[in-house]
Amino acid sequence: MTRKHYRGPLVDVTDERALCIHSTECVRGMPAVFDTGRRPWIDPTAADTPDLAEQLREVVARCPSGALQISEHPADH
Numbered sequence: 001m002t003r004k005h006y007r008g009p010l011v012d013v014t015d016e017r018a019l020c021i022h023s024t025e026c027v028r029g030m031p032a033v034f035d036t037g038r039r040p041w042i043d044p045t046a047a048d049t050p051d052l053a054e055q056l057r058e059v060v061a062r063c064p065s066g067a068l069q070i071s072e073h074p075a076d077h
């Protein structure tokens with residue numbers, strides 16, 4: 001299995017396609033980020049404000065298969 005990493009300005013998304021059960025929670029929840037008609041189909045750059053990043057976290061948390069995961073950026077020191 002291969003988990004792919006998609007970088008965003010506030011949070012990143014990782015995706016393991018082999019796990020996806022195609023429930024479409026992601027594309028219905030945040031179509032600006034998840035668009036299966038586009039390559040790459042995940043574009044976290046659309047979540048470019050704290051509110052949108054939080055929405056992205058919530059949508060990813062609803063992924064029933066575990067295919068999608070959030071990868072938080074390291075905190076600045």
Ligand code: SF4
Pocket residue numbers: 019020021022023024025026027062063064065066067068
């Ligand atoms: S929410 Fe998860 S399981 Fe559903 S289509 Fe998206 S990646 Fe696949």
